[in-house]
Every structure is written in structure tokens, then in C-alpha cells.
Amino acid sequence: MTVLAITNNSHAGIASSFSPSSVAAARSRMVGPDILRSLAILLVMLVHLPLNATPGIFVNVREYGWLGVDIFFVLSGYLIATQLFKEATRTDTVDFKSFYLRRAFRIFPAFFVVLGLYILVPVLRDNPAMQPVWKFATFTVNLGFDPRDGNAFSQAWTLAVEEQFYLVLPLLVLLLYKRIGTVWVLGLAGTLTLAGILLRYAIWDMQVGTLVEAGEFRAAFATYLRGVYYPTYTRLDGLLFGAVLAAARFFKPELCRQYLPPKVTIPLGLIFLITALLCFMDRGPLAGQGIFPVFQAQLGAVLGFPLISVGIALLFCAMLDLEHVIARWPVPGVALVATLSYSLYLTHKSVFHVMRLIVGEGNLQGNVGFVVYLIASLAVAAVLWFCVERTFLHLRDRLLPSSR
Incomplete structure (x- = not known):
């Protein structure tokens, strides 16, 4: 995923929504976004945690x-x-070279270190088989990704989605930020959302639904992941609504204050999230088939992702407005988890696997297993952050002093 930190003085970059430059910067970081970032990585880790250690x-x-x-x-x-x-407002342009260099310094070092370990030390793999290395190296692993052909380091699909999105975003910002107004932005976002809904519906109807009707649930699950869940063109909702929120708050702050105060965004965001979860709860013919929970019925697969994304964006908007309140009651450990989140994202599945090999899965049950996995994951992530992430962030700041 991507990594940026929001500070009280500036918005830093998120090469994955995962981490900032240093623990020392934690005091100046905004608490609300760190809470969401920490919650996100802990949820991702939880879904990959062995059930017997949950x-x-x-x-x-x-x-x-x-x-x-x-x-x-x-x-x-x-x-x-x-x-x-x-940048576009300040300079009337976008420095593509600087943008991509900043992202490279944030994303590439830790990612390629972990990828190298997966390649050179197969025992570290959380699954015996992997997708082709070139797909990881080119950040295209999410395209045509069939987990039956290899599932090791599978979490990298989300990073691939983001990297592909950010190949295009700077150009769109440069071309459109002066040329289209609020109505056009909302219309474009609505059109892209509708296109995603129709595309997911078509893929389900033509590929997944046929297998479900035939009772081939495992094949349907893999087809759903490959065709609906992993590809960039079906998962743009979150990135899109995050960017729309940024445009609204940056270019139209007075309208946000007037029409999107916390008393509106909190209940509205919760309504969107609850509605989305209700869609995903409808498993239809999949109920009782023992299919991984992310594989839901058509209603969730088609409509759930945009509803979730709008809900999260609205709640995030409220958290930004309420930062002065949230900051009064900092949650212990949030800054640490947020700082380590990118490294946690890259390593947690391998850590779970190695701990099973070292300790034995039978000794990693229930609360004990949960604590051991959590401590081991944090320890490995801290090493990766300290030795790789922080080093290259410092190097980036020396070479690109204007980057944040």
C-alpha cells in the first residue's frame, strides 16, 4: 500500500497509506489519520492471522x-x-521527476528488500508458490492474479493498485485542476463509480455467477478474486473518493465547512458503511459453503466497494475537522503502529509463517498465539523500518530537500 504521514504543518506523502519518516516526527503528526492508518494495518493483519490464534x-x-x-x-x-x-497551485505545474523519485524512495527500498528475501530464502514464504517475480517487480501482480497459481506475498496486490493509479494521477491533476469545476469533478467521479459498478456486475454475471450456479464454489472464489477483487480497474473507488475529498477540502474549504461538517459526515458515513456491510452480508447461495468471507454475493461485490469508500471518506473528513478534539486523547501505541505500518504490511504474513515453523502452530493458540504474532510482527517491522525505510527517507530528504 502507500505511505504518507499527515503532520500539523503539512501533508506528507503516502507511498502506501502506511508510514512516516521517523518516530521523532510522531508528535507533529495528526492523530486522526494515524488512528485510521493503524486501524487499517491491524485489520489487514487480523484477516491474515491464523484462525486458531484469533x-x-x-x-x-x-x-x-x-x-x-x-x-x-x-x-x-x-x-x-x-x-x-x-504543488500545482504553488508552481502552476507538477514536477513529475520529483514526484516519482519521492515515491521511489518511499516504496522501493523496503519492498525490494522483502521481495528479495522471498526469492532468495524460500523458507520465509508464507505459501510455497509465488506469482512470477517480474509481476512483483513491475507492480502488476494484481492483474490476472489467480491465487491458485501461488499466493506468497499476496498482499502486494494493493501496492500494485496504488502504483498504477499514481502513474496517471499527476497528469490528470496537471490537465484538469484549472479546467474543471465542482460539478465536473462530481460528474467525473460519478461516471467512474458507475463504470466500476457496471464492470463488476458484468464480470460477476459472465464469469463468477456461472460457476456459482454450477456449484463450483472454489473456482468461483478464485475467479472473483482474479476478476473483481484484485484488478485496479475494479478497485479504484477508495483512491477516487480519497482524491475527491482532497479536492473538496483543498479547493472548496468553505463549501466543506458549510455542507460537510462532522454533524453531517459522521452519521452519513456510518449509514454508507452499514449499508455496505449489509450488502456484503448477503451471501446468497454461498452461505454454508465455507468460502473465505471476502467472497460475498453479487450485491456486495458490485455495490459494496463504492459504498464503503464513500463512508470511509466521510468519516475521514470528520476526523480531519475534529483533529483538535481527537488530539487531546491520544491512543497509546497509535503513532508507533502508524509509523511501522508499511513495514508491517510487507512482512506480517512471512512473520506469521516463520513463527509457526519456529514455535509450532500447536503452541500458538488463542490469546498466547495472538500476542506472540503481534510482538514478532512489530519487532521485524521495526528492524525493517530502522534499517531500510528510515535510511532511505533520510537519503531522500538530502537529495530532495523540498519533499515531505
């Missing part, structure tokens, strides 16, 4: 841990778009 209180939450991905997408879309809007 405390009972989290078992039902685990079924919807994949929501962490959508939170990351909204955060990432908002933060990167805000960064680009600031």
Missing part, C-alpha cells in the same frame, strides 16, 4: 478485516492528491 472477541471482526485495504486506499488517495494539488 481471540474470540476478534473472530467476527476478522471476517471483515479486508476493510483495512479500503481504508488505506482512501487515505492514500487523499494524501497524494493533496500533495499534488498543493
Whole structure:
């Protein structure tokens, strides 16, 4: 996923919605976005946690841990778009070279270190088989991704979605930020959302639904993941609504204050989220088939993702407005988890796997297993952050002093 930190003085970049430059910067970071970032990575980790090491209180939450991905997408879309809007307004252009170099320094070092370990030390793989290395290296692993052909390091699909999106976003910002108004932005967002809905419906109807009707649920699940869940062109909702929120707050702050105050965005965001979850609860013929919970019936697959993204964007908008309130009661550990979130994202599945090999899965049950997995994951992530992430962020800041 992508990584940026929001500080009280500036919006930093999110090469994945996952982490900032240093723990020392944590005090100047905004608490609300860090809470969402921490929640997102913990949900992602929870959905990958072995069920026998999931405390009972989290078992039902685990079924919807994949929501962490959508939170990351909204955060990432908002933060990167805000960064680009600031630059375009200040300089009347976008420095493509600087933008992509900043992202490369943020994303590539830790990612390629972990990818290299997956390639060179197969015992670290959370699954024996992997997608082709070139797909990871080119950030196209999410396209045509069939988990039956190899599932190791599968979380990288979300990073691929973001990297592909950000190949296009700077150009769109440069071309459109002076040329279209509020109505056109909303119309474009609505058109892209509707196109995603229709595309997911068509893919389900022509590919997934046929297999479901034939009772081939496992094949239907894999087809759903490959055709609906993983591809960039079906998962743009979170990034899109994050960018729309950024445009609204950056270019039309007075309208946001007037029409989107917290007393509106909080209940409205909750309504969208609850409606989306109700859509995903309708599993239709899949009920009782033992299919992984992310594989829901058509209603959720088609409508759920945009509803979730709008809901998250509205709640995020409220958190930004209420930062002065939220900051008074900081949640212990949030800044640490947010700082380590990108490294956690890259390593947690491998850590879970290695811990099973070292300790034995039978000794990692219930609350004990949960705590051991959590501590081990944080420890490995801290090493990766300290040795790789922080080093290259410092190097980036020396080479590109204007980057944040």
C-alpha cells in the first residue's frame, strides 16, 4: 500500500497509506489519520492471522478485516492528491521527476528488500508458490492474479493498485485542476463509480455467477478474486473518493465547512458503511459453503466497494475537522503502529509463517498465539523500518530537500 504521514504543518506523502519518516516526527503528526492508518494495518493483519490464534472477541471482526485495504486506499488517495494539488497551485505545474523519485524512495527500498528475501530464502514464504517475480517487480501482480497459481506475498496486490493509479494521477491533476469545476469533478467521479459498478456486475454475471450456479464454489472464489477483487480497474473507488475529498477540502474549504461538517459526515458515513456491510452480508447461495468471507454475493461485490469508500471518506473528513478534539486523547501505541505500518504490511504474513515453523502452530493458540504474532510482527517491522525505510527517507530528504 502507500505511505504518507499527515503532520500539523503539512501533508506528507503516502507511498502506501502506511508510514512516516521517523518516530521523532510522531508528535507533529495528526492523530486522526494515524488512528485510521493503524486501524487499517491491524485489520489487514487480523484477516491474515491464523484462525486458531484469533481471540474470540476478534473472530467476527476478522471476517471483515479486508476493510483495512479500503481504508488505506482512501487515505492514500487523499494524501497524494493533496500533495499534488498543493504543488500545482504553488508552481502552476507538477514536477513529475520529483514526484516519482519521492515515491521511489518511499516504496522501493523496503519492498525490494522483502521481495528479495522471498526469492532468495524460500523458507520465509508464507505459501510455497509465488506469482512470477517480474509481476512483483513491475507492480502488476494484481492483474490476472489467480491465487491458485501461488499466493506468497499476496498482499502486494494493493501496492500494485496504488502504483498504477499514481502513474496517471499527476497528469490528470496537471490537465484538469484549472479546467474543471465542482460539478465536473462530481460528474467525473460519478461516471467512474458507475463504470466500476457496471464492470463488476458484468464480470460477476459472465464469469463468477456461472460457476456459482454450477456449484463450483472454489473456482468461483478464485475467479472473483482474479476478476473483481484484485484488478485496479475494479478497485479504484477508495483512491477516487480519497482524491475527491482532497479536492473538496483543498479547493472548496468553505463549501466543506458549510455542507460537510462532522454533524453531517459522521452519521452519513456510518449509514454508507452499514449499508455496505449489509450488502456484503448477503451471501446468497454461498452461505454454508465455507468460502473465505471476502467472497460475498453479487450485491456486495458490485455495490459494496463504492459504498464503503464513500463512508470511509466521510468519516475521514470528520476526523480531519475534529483533529483538535481527537488530539487531546491520544491512543497509546497509535503513532508507533502508524509509523511501522508499511513495514508491517510487507512482512506480517512471512512473520506469521516463520513463527509457526519456529514455535509450532500447536503452541500458538488463542490469546498466547495472538500476542506472540503481534510482538514478532512489530519487532521485524521495526528492524525493517530502522534499517531500510528510515535510511532511505533520510537519503531522500538530502537529495530532495523540498519533499515531505
